[in-house]
Amino acid sequence: MAFPELTHVALTASDLGRSVPWYTALFGAEPVADVDTGTFRFVVWRRPSFGLHWFPDPAAGTFDERRPGLDHVAFGCADRAEIESWVTRLDELGIAHGGILDEPYGSGLSFRDPDGIALELFAPAPRRAR
Numbered sequence: 001m002a003f004p005e006l007t008h009v010a011l012t013a014s015d016l017g018r019s020v021p022w023y024t025a026l027f028g029a030e031p032v033a034d035v036d037t038g039t040f041r042f043v044v045w046r047r048p049s050f051g052l053h054w055f056p057d058p059a060a061g062t063f064d065e066r067r068p069g070l071d072h073v074a075f076g077c078a079d080r081a082e083i084e085s086w087v088t089r090l091d092e093l094g095i096a097h098g099g100i101l102d103e104p105y106g107s108g109l110s111f112r113d114p115d116g117i118a119l120e121l122f123a124p125a126p127r128r129a130r
Contacts, residue, residue: 010051011075011117018114019052025093038094063117072118079123080107
């Protein structure tokens with residue numbers, strides 16, 4: 001039996017008033033849901049299938065990829081050229097990034113959301129003919 005595909009990612013934000021506009025600008029799309037359950041609030045985008053959660057009683061501390069748990073979230077790009085266009089887009093949005101890093105397995109562009117959560121745009125290296 002094959003393992004099911006990932007359907008969505010949900011991150012916990014410290015301030016939806018700051019994070020929702022940031023992700024809306026990044027995705028170039030409005031959220032499709034904003035629901036207060038009484039215990040927590042969540043906001044969801046359709047593409048990418050991504051959500052933010054907010055809790056009125058947050059745990060102490062901030063994101064750190066060295067702490068067990070989430071390291072980063074990577075969004076797929078077709079090729080390095082697409083990542084190059086994202087450098088321009090992130091610059092237009094005023095989002096700091098580390099520039100494109102090329103490795104034998106692919107190219108990545110890393111940046112952080114308003115809570116410091118590590119995000120990446122990634123394109124695998126082209127396949128070599130055998």
